[in-house]
Amino acid sequence: MSKYIVIEGLEGAGKSSAIDLVNRWFETHFADLERVNTREPGGTPLAEEIREIWKRPREEPMAPMTELLMVYACRAQLVESVIKPALAEGKLVIGDRHNLSSIAYQGAGRGLESEVAGLSAITLGEFKPDLTLYLDIDPKLGLERARGRGELDRIELESLDFFERARGAYLDHAKRDGTILTIDASQTMEKVHQDIESALAKVLL
Template sequence: MSNGTFIVIEGLEGAGKSSAVALVNDWLAQRFPGREIVNTREPGGTPLAEEIREIWKAPRQEAMAPMTELLMVYACRAQLVETVIKPALARGAVVLGDRHDLSSQAYQGGGRGLSAQVASLAQITLGTFAPDLTLYLDIDPAVGLERARQRGALDRIEQEQIDFFLRARETYLAAADKVDSIVSIDASQPMADVHRAICACLERHL
């Protein structure tokens, strides 16, 4: 933690990312008082990227082609990484991201079947840049989507069929098995247990 640190919260709809982000913010503020914490979200996180996000997320009559969706999310990511995340890390800040490249691997790669294209765009826009720690909140898509419905109207991605999310979940789990910096946490547990697991993971890694 003496240098800039990049932590990312990942998960399907309804996994509890928002509450996890709030928890990690509190944990960091208590453990490292005075340390700058920069919060980001993807797609979005800059004025330009937020404009693209609005187009990307909103349901519309014109169907968005999968490749269009993919290119838009990487345009947002490139802008966020270059203008916010990398400068913050260079200052020694902790960057806490609500989603990053693993979301594209899961949603556009696994869900849309564009794994090769995702890998190519990630290499072009990110190179070897990656989070120091990713907390993946794992949940059955059916359970997560029901939670999302209870929050209100579903966005364009949340309206996808269940098979889309099943493929995305498989990709998330495969990445967690393969990459040491990705930690899978059972998000179907009671919230208090999920939060205890997150804090224990932060203690081990940071």
């Protein structure tokens, strides 16, 4: 069963614990299926170098277009060198973010919707995840959780309005795309995990 499954959400939505849960779920239900885990931006040695520059706060402000081009450079490298080969070999790919993040963050957040659409068409074409689990959370609550983890990165330091715009894009695309399932991430972790397991079972069992 060759599938590409992606976990999406704002800062503090609980993506890391959700990804751990998804991996355990597949260990239980598809033990013989080889899994590959990826993250964006990053996921290859080259893309990880770009990620380190992309995430770190610095005195020189990063122009929105620079941010956009860097994230798509990472994505193109990851898709061509890791994700597509893994899928061709019949493996399961579990991704921490993919193109929907750019639609939300750089598109709605930065106001670069048309540029995101253009770069997506160039770098991805028709390629997309088989299933996306979107962990929806109020940005204020998500940022409170993120601050509780420690020092914030460049993106996490953005304004509340930025994350409100990003959330709006996530919700809009989830309504229009049947491969995106929305999980209420403001619930207890136990309930969130129950909802994720139910969504996986409904789609894959």
